[in-house]
Amino acid sequence: MTNLISRKVTYNNPAFEKMSEEEMKEHQFFLLIDQLKYICRNSEYYSNLFKQHDIKISGIRTFEDYFNLPIFLDKERERISQNESLEKWGHPFGIHLCSSPDDIVFTGTTSGTSGQPTFTYTFTQQDLHFMNQFISHMLSYGRVMKGDRVLFAHALGIYATSSIIQGIKYHGALPIDVDIRNGSESIINYARLTKPTALMTTPSLAEYLIEKYREIYDRPISDLGIQAIFTVGEVGIGIPEVKNRIEKEFGCRVYDYLGEIGFSCDSDEYHGVHCSSPELGTFPNELIDPHTLEPLEISDGVIGEIVITEFHLKALPRIRYRSGDLVQVFTAPCPGCGFTGRRVKMIGRSDDMIIVKGTNVYPTAIKEVITEFMPDVTGEMRIVLNNPPPRIVPPLLIKIEHRKGITKQELDKLDRAIKRTLHERLRVTPEFEWVQAGSIDRSLHKTPVFEKRYEEGMQ
Ligand SMILES: [Zn+2]
Structure with missing residues (x-):
């Protein structure tokens, strides 16, 4: 018998609470067909694509039929379409x-780490209104109320996260949108002045702020009185040590969210993002194997690359859109809160997956093992690549920071213990390059996974 220790996450729409899984699927299928008809009537791209592949909407009778269709869009094709x-x-x-295009009132891009940005998050007024309700639902769960202030610390501009600000306003709270490019001291300053109830940021920035606050005030950042943190964009709090540290230092719960898809529950242990918005689209039921591109059957614990189809949206709905993100999907009820819908855990980018002696290895899984050895390690690490990924010529080399003042003997013991655990859990036998605490670059932005030494040689 599961002991429910945390508040249950509910669906955004109470009608879903009363539906059986079959009824929910039927409802989603209706929304899917409605959307497919809409895109074929209104976009040259999709109507041509359907003709080219001889796809007839009337021939799509089940989700399985639909999931077996070719991929319609990915980053590369999106760029071509934009041009x-x-x-x-x-x-x-x-x-x-x-x-x-006259009906567009918001556009957001991904941070554009590689090449030309794509305007994936582009909304009409109706789209924005639809999306806002999911953010509002999450804020309610985190007990953010009308009149509360929310410190919003992301790189501002036309980025995907900027749409979240609209959701905060819709909820009746006041976003304090500080640009992280002004540095962590400025963020702390704004927090001290505005006394926010909640903080929305990335896990690595939350950790960075902890260190910075201690550096300036020699005290824990719980001084700020923040009551809820919502993090996005990284694996972050899926790693128990990261979640525990942020919660302990800030003195409040940290929730992880995945855009409008859903959020993690109020549980000490992390149980993934609870997909609380089934009317948003097919996520996370549309998964493919990143190598074969074949659809994957959704069973508890399955890992695959996300393909997205969004319902309702009018401007740029993503339709059989390959995102490049890997997730693990859980179908069993949440052990923490009892939520019965799907839950997902971010695994990383498909491009981040490496292959060591034929075994798929996810850098997140390696980091998860290494952080278990805190405080003997700092938790900072990089996978050193001497050749372009994904195939690694053994041994797999990992650069790790050890704590200050560790003795040679202690380090040897630690080295052996981590290697043994990595071998047991992930069947990899790496070599370690030990470095002093603080010598790996900290980043205000997304923390890189790899140190690409092969690129240094090319310069
Ligand atoms: Zn839960």
């Missing part, structure tokens, strides 16, 4: 745009 619309109509949203 085409720029040339043809002078707007950057792509020929897969399904609304009039």
